[in-house]
Amino acid sequence: MVKPEVVLDFLRLRDMGLLLVLGGAVAVTLAAYHLGPRLLARPLAGETFLRHPSEMTVRTIAGAALFGVGWGLSGVCPGPAIANLGTGDWPVAIALAGMVAGAYVQGRIAKLE
Amino acid sequence: MADLFPQGWQHYLAGGLLLGAGMSLLFLATGLIGGMSTVFTTVWSFFSSAPYFREERFVSSRAWRLVYAIGIVLGALAWRLASGDAFLTHVPYWQLAAGGFIAGYGARLANGCTAGHGICGMASLQPASILAVLTFIATAMITANLVRVFA
Numbered sequence: 001m002v003k004p005e006v007v008l009d010f011l012r013l014r015d016m017g018l019l020l021v022l023g024g025a026v027a028v029t030l031a032a033y034h035l036g037p038r039l040l041a042r043p044l045a046g047e048t049f050l051r052h053p054s055e056m057t058v059r060t061i062a063g064a065a066l067f068g069v070g071w072g073l074s075g076v077c078p079g080p081a082i083a084n085l086g087t088g089d090w091p092v093a094i095a096l097a098g099m100v101a102g103a104y105v106q107g108r109i110a111k112l113e
Numbered sequence: 114m115a116d117l118f119p120q121g122w123q124h125y126l127a128g129g130l131l132l133g134a135g136m137s138l139l140f141l142a143t144g145l146i147g148g149m150s151t152v153f154t155t156v157w158s159f160f161s162s163a164p165y166f167r168e169e170r171f172v173s174s175r176a177w178r179l180v181y182a183i184g185i186v187l188g189a190l191a192w193r194l195a196s197g198d199a200f201l202t203h204v205p206y207w208q209l210a211a212g213g214f215i216a217g218y219g220a221r222l223a224n225g226c227t228a229g230h231g232i233c234g235m236a237s238l239q240p241a242s243i244l245a246v247l248t249f250i251a252t253a254m255i256t257a258n259l260v261r262v263f264a
Contacts, residue, residue, distance in 0.1 A: 002189065022227075024126050024133060026232055055241055056240060060241050060244075061223070063221070064245035066216075078226045079149040082185050083186065094210050
């Protein structure tokens with residue numbers, strides 16, 4: 001998954017491997033998110049169990065659509081972009097720099113909550 | 114199967130399960146949700162005084178998010194050393210630069226990426242995350258195929 005070519009091969013329907021990565025990760029995480037708060041009064045070394053803040057808004061869906069355009073262009077998403085600092089696939093750092101810049105522009109023009 | 118997975122399927126599934134195990138460990142140990150794209154915004158909170166970057170949700174989570182990102186880099190380094198895989202991408206630089214910028218902007222606008230909405234949001238069965246994932250997979254497939262044809 002840290003290889004952009006693997007992502008682009010999935011998006012071009014040549015290799016479905018990424019679905020196994022996503023499906024495997026969601027399955028394990030789903031079990032933890034649902035069983036954890038039932039079996040534990042609190043996290044093992046924390047105060048409270050948090051929840052991902054998803055909002056059904058135009059902003060969420062418009063952002064997701066834009067994110068997909070960038071992901072489909074580069075084959076890189078934020079996790080692998082950061083991980084690639086460890087794998088030494090240095091051209092991916094170009095995409096990481098782009099993301100850091102994109103996040104800056106978003107933050108500068110964002111409306112405050 | 115060979116048509117669907119020309120490079121095999123076991124390493125993909127193993128990688129996904131490990132990724133989920135990491136997210137799960139973070140949650141069970143600390144209660145935190147391991148999205149990735151927020152780290153970009155919280156890193157800017159160290160350097161920029163723009164009001165958005167000063168929001169409490171970013172300033173209060175910036176320390177653990179940075180440690181988490183460093184952990185991911187170290188994990189990837191361990192994989193690189195163990196596998197000896199010295200792969201370099203052939204994706205053209207302009208696609209990496211433009212795609213990275215658009216993906217970074219879009220992920221922060223959406224408040225989540227393949228990790229935040231794709232794994233954390235879907236694992237908590239949130240309708241907005243599921244719709245976000247379907248949306249970004251659709252626009253990514255369209256973009257990747259257009260680029261293949263025209264670039």
